[in-house]
Amino acid sequence: MKIKNVTKFKENIYRGIFTILAFASLFFLLGITVILFKEGLPIFQKVSVFDFLFGRYWYPTHADAEFGILPIMLGSLWVTIGALGVCVPLGVGSALYIHELAGYTQKSVLKPLIEILAAIPSIVYGFFGMVIVAPFIQRTFHLSVGLNAFTGSLMLGIMATPTVCSIAEDALSFVPKSFREASYALGANRWQTLINVIMPAAGSGISTAIILGMSRAIGETMTVLMVCGGAAVIPHSFFQPVRPMTATIAAEMGEAVMGGAHYHALFAIGLILFLFTLVFNIIAEIISRRFRVKLGLGR
Amino acid sequence: MNKDITQKLGFICLSLCALITVFFLGTLIYFIVVRGAGAISWQFLTDVPRKFMTQGGVAPAIVGTFYLTLGSIMIALPLGLACAVYLCEYSPKSVVVNIIRISINNLAGVPSVVFGLFGMAVFVKFLGFGVSILSGCLTLAIMVLPSIISASQESLMAVPQSYREASLALGATQWYTIKKIVVPSALPGILTGVILSVGRVAGETAPILFTAGTFYMRGYPKSIFSEVMALPYHIYALMTEGAHPVAQTKIAYGCALILLILVLTVSTLAIFIRQKQRSMS
Numbered sequence: 001m002k003i004k005n006v007t008k009f010k011e012n013i014y015r016g017i018f019t020i021l022a023f024a025s026l027f028f029l030l031g032i033t034v035i036l037f038k039e040g041l042p043i044f045q046k047v048s049v050f051d052f053l054f055g056r057y058w059y060p061t062h063a064d065a066e067f068g069i070l071p072i073m074l075g076s077l078w079v080t081i082g083a084l085g086v087c088v089p090l091g092v093g094s095a096l097y098i099h100e101l102a103g104y105t106q107k108s109v110l111k112p113l114i115e116i117l118a119a120i121p122s123i124v125y126g127f128f129g130m131v132i133v134a135p136f137i138q139r140t141f142h143l144s145v146g147l148n149a150f151t152g153s154l155m156l157g158i159m160a161t162p163t164v165c166s167i168a169e170d171a172l173s174f175v176p177k178s179f180r181e182a183s184y185a186l187g188a189n190r191w192q193t194l195i196n197v198i199m200p201a202a203g204s205g206i207s208t209a210i211i212l213g214m215s216r217a218i219g220e221t222m223t224v225l226m227v228c229g230g231a232a233v234i235p236h237s238f239f240q241p242v243r244p245m246t247a248t249i250a251a252e253m254g255e256a257v258m259g260g261a262h263y264h265a266l267f268a269i270g271l272i273l274f275l276f277t278l279v280f281n282i283i284a285e286i287i288s289r290r291f292r293v294k295l296g297l298g299r
Numbered sequence: 300m301n302k303d304i305t306q307k308l309g310f311i312c313l314s315l316c317a318l319i320t321v322f323f324l325g326t327l328i329y330f331i332v333v334r335g336a337g338a339i340s341w342q343f344l345t346d347v348p349r350k351f352m353t354q355g356g357v358a359p360a361i362v363g364t365f366y367l368t369l370g371s372i373m374i375a376l377p378l379g380l381a382c383a384v385y386l387c388e389y390s391p392k393s394v395v396v397n398i399i400r401i402s403i404n405n406l407a408g409v410p411s412v413v414f415g416l417f418g419m420a421v422f423v424k425f426l427g428f429g430v431s432i433l434s435g436c437l438t439l440a441i442m443v444l445p446s447i448i449s450a451s452q453e454s455l456m457a458v459p460q461s462y463r464e465a466s467l468a469l470g471a472t473q474w475y476t477i478k479k480i481v482v483p484s485a486l487p488g489i490l491t492g493v494i495l496s497v498g499r500v501a502g503e504t505a506p507i508l509f510t511a512g513t514f515y516m517r518g519y520p521k522s523i524f525s526e527v528m529a530l531p532y533h534i535y536a537l538m539t540e541g542a543h544p545v546a547q548t549k550i551a552y553g554c555a556l557i558l559l560i561l562v563l564t565v566s567t568l569a570i571f572i573r574q575k576q577r578s579m580s
């Protein structure tokens with residue numbers, strides 16, 4: 001009886017330890033939220049929330065400092081939209097190709113290859129964009145600078161393509177075979193089946209892929225830091241240098257005085273960035289849950 | 300036949316998409332390999348940077364990347380594995396589990412630069428570790444935690460239920476079953492996840508910008524409280540600082556190639572292990 005109690009006691013201790021450790025992710029997520037609020041909010045004692053979000057000028061180091069992040073947010077927006085324009089057609093198109101057209105051999109090479117390529121570090125894309133792509137873009141379009149929103153979008157888009165492709169392909173492969181057979185039986189050809197039956201059936205999975213790709217694009221730092229040019233002004237064309245939110249934080253945090261207004265402003269940018277990606281992730285989560293229910297994949 | 304023409308055009312478009320993707324990524328690898336190969340020599344791999352980063356090697360950066368990767372995996376692996384064990388073995392299906400799952404998913408989506416901010420505020424400033432290997436490892440560990448949890452969880456769930464039942468029927472306690480049966484059976488899968496995470500950590504730059512990295516070091520780090528050079532950060536430094544762009548770009552190509560080889564080898568290895576395992580089971 002005594003031994004049994006000791007064993008039970010030990011079991012409970014292990015269970016307790018694992019339970020506590022399991023909350024680590026929640027703890028860190030809350031920690032990040034708290035820190036961002038704590039270090040970011042003091043800036044709003046200096047400038048109003050409205051002036052911060054919609055101010056047109058970002059001069060954090062001037063004697064008469066201005067903290068308007070509109071140009072920075074627009075920079076992120078432009079580059080993210082541009083990146084989507086590249087990675088959605090390429091990623092989804094490649095996924096459809098792998099799913100529908102690639103033979104067994106091609107499939108068994110392409111699928112792992114895409115996954116391996118998704119692991120290439122962002123700094124390598126940034127470096128490649130800086131030394132090869134930017135000079136090429138500059139020469140092709142006769143621009144004064146090759147480091148601009150267009151080059152940034154292109155590099156980000158290419159970078160996100162393997163991720164989008166990989167997730168979209170997974171979603172396509174979950175569509176039950178019977179859908180395809182039913183469509184063929186009704187006289188549809190392969191293309192009609194693919195576009196009208198399989199794509200819609202995998203639609204929410206593909207949307208999840210796109211949202212995650214977008215989330216990756218908006219949160220990506222090194223690539224945009226190196227290839228976007230880094231001018232914090234409101235962009236008027238795709239061939240102008242921009243400075244997205246991530247790049248601003250990465251480039252300026254080193255010079256900002258700890259505890260100063262600039263420091264708090266950068267944390268506030270981090271907070272906005274964090275909230276954006278949080279919203280994207282929650283949307284992706286909701287969509288993917290509906291997708292699972294729709295196809296009867298359980299939880 | 301209109302229908303057939305559409306199909307043909309559609310399929311051509313899809314092939315084109317796949318082709319462009321492969322072409323872009325192929326070009327990237329081609330340039331880095333061809334130009335980087337010229338920069339790499341024995342001296343490049345083993346010497347310290349000399350003459351304002353225009354000559355010499357990048358050994359401190361390689362060593363630094365090694366320390367940061369090793370350190371962060373050593374922190375993240377036990378924590379991630381424990382979390383996965385709880386979710387798969389102990390957890391009653393409840394609201395709590397759902398909350399943990401959602402927080403893991405959201406942590407995975409946090410931009411890397413935000414981890415950097417968090418690490419700077421907490422480890423560098425609040426806990427007073429300074430800009431150091433320790434701060435960098437802790438920051439990277441938090442960043443990579445979600446992927447280690449998901450990989451471990453997936454492979455724990457793949458362990459057949461009958462293994463657990465057999466062990467419990469023999470009178471083993473739950474902890475003993477986990478320690479001796481479940482985790483060892485899931486080990487290859489967990490390893491795959493860890494290897495993939497190694498690739499990710501080794502290439503990350505943004506989290507270490509303000510927590511661990513330094514532009515230039517003549518020697519090697521002395522303790523876990525010293526600053527450190529890292530390959531990805533070194534590439535960034537070479538491209539944005541200094542006064543000798545041509546010589547520096549050449550070294551940056553070399554660093555990029557080393558990083559590319561490292562990351563691609565590691566992830567190829569992981570994917571290879573996983574496929575072999577899948578075909579076995």
